[in-house]
Amino acid sequence: MNIAVDRKLVGRTVYESLRNDIVTGRLEPGYKLKLNELKERYSASINTLRETLMRLVSDGFVKFEDQKGFRVNPVSKRDLEELVDLRVMLETRGLRQSMADKDRLMDWKSGLLSSHYRLTCMEQLMMEDEAANVEEWELADRSFHLALVANCGSRQLIRYHASIIELFMRYQVLALEKRPFRGQASIDDHQALLDLIMKDDVEGAVDLLTHHIVAGRELPL
The missing domain is CATH 1.10.10.10 (Winged helix-like DNA-binding domain superfamily/Winged helix DNA-binding domain)
Structure with a gap:
C-alpha cells in the first residue's frame, strides 16, 4: 500500500x-x-x-x-445552550431550504427515509441495551439530522451544521449517564417530523424540529 x-x-x-x-x-x-x-x-x-x-x-x-x-474539552450549561441555539438556526434553515428544492426533492426524501429507518432500528436497540448500542445510535441520530439539511444547496451550511451537531451529540451521549434514553418519546418525535416532511408541511416540520432541538437545553450535566 x-x-x-x-x-x-x-x-x-x-x-x-x-x-x-x-x-x-x-x-x-x-x-x-x-x-x-x-x-x-x-x-x-x-x-x-x-x-x-x-x-x-x-x-x-x-x-x-x-x-x-x-x-x-469540559462541558458546561452555557456551551450547551450555545450549541442548541446554533442548531436551531442552521438546522431549521437547512430543512426549510431542503424542502424548497423541488428538483431534487424525491431523491432527498428517499435518503431521508433510509436514514430514519436506520435511526428507528437503533433507537429500539437502545431501549434494550444502551451500553452495547450507544456508538451506533449516536451515529444514526447524527446521520438523520444531517440528512435533514442535505438538500439545502449550501455547502457552508452543511459544513457548519455537521460540526455543531457533532459537538451537541457529545452532550446527548454524556447525558445517558444521568438519565435513561428517551426511548419511545424520541422515536415518536422523529416519526412525526418525517411525516410532516413527507406531506410537504414546511411550517409544521420546522416548528417540530425547533421544539425537538430546544428540548436539548434540559439535558443534565
Missing part, C-alpha cells in the same frame, strides 16, 4: 477512536491527554497523535494550553 495513503488511514482510525471515546465519556471532560499514554492506548505514533489532537482541537473536542498540553 502507498505509504501516504496508509498513514492517512491510520490517522483517520485514530481520530475516530479518540473522538468516540470523548463523545461516549470514556475520556471524561477535563481529562489530561498524555501522548505516551495515548500511544499505548491507540497503538499510534506520537506524530500521528499530535496531528489527531490538533484536529480535535479544531473540531472543538479537545483543548490545548501552552505549558499544560492537551485536555478533553
Whole structure:
C-alpha cells in the first residue's frame, strides 16, 4: 500500500477512536491527554497523535494550553445552550431550504427515509441495551439530522451544521449517564417530523424540529 495513503488511514482510525471515546465519556471532560499514554492506548505514533489532537482541537473536542498540553474539552450549561441555539438556526434553515428544492426533492426524501429507518432500528436497540448500542445510535441520530439539511444547496451550511451537531451529540451521549434514553418519546418525535416532511408541511416540520432541538437545553450535566 502507498505509504501516504496508509498513514492517512491510520490517522483517520485514530481520530475516530479518540473522538468516540470523548463523545461516549470514556475520556471524561477535563481529562489530561498524555501522548505516551495515548500511544499505548491507540497503538499510534506520537506524530500521528499530535496531528489527531490538533484536529480535535479544531473540531472543538479537545483543548490545548501552552505549558499544560492537551485536555478533553469540559462541558458546561452555557456551551450547551450555545450549541442548541446554533442548531436551531442552521438546522431549521437547512430543512426549510431542503424542502424548497423541488428538483431534487424525491431523491432527498428517499435518503431521508433510509436514514430514519436506520435511526428507528437503533433507537429500539437502545431501549434494550444502551451500553452495547450507544456508538451506533449516536451515529444514526447524527446521520438523520444531517440528512435533514442535505438538500439545502449550501455547502457552508452543511459544513457548519455537521460540526455543531457533532459537538451537541457529545452532550446527548454524556447525558445517558444521568438519565435513561428517551426511548419511545424520541422515536415518536422523529416519526412525526418525517411525516410532516413527507406531506410537504414546511411550517409544521420546522416548528417540530425547533421544539425537538430546544428540548436539548434540559439535558443534565
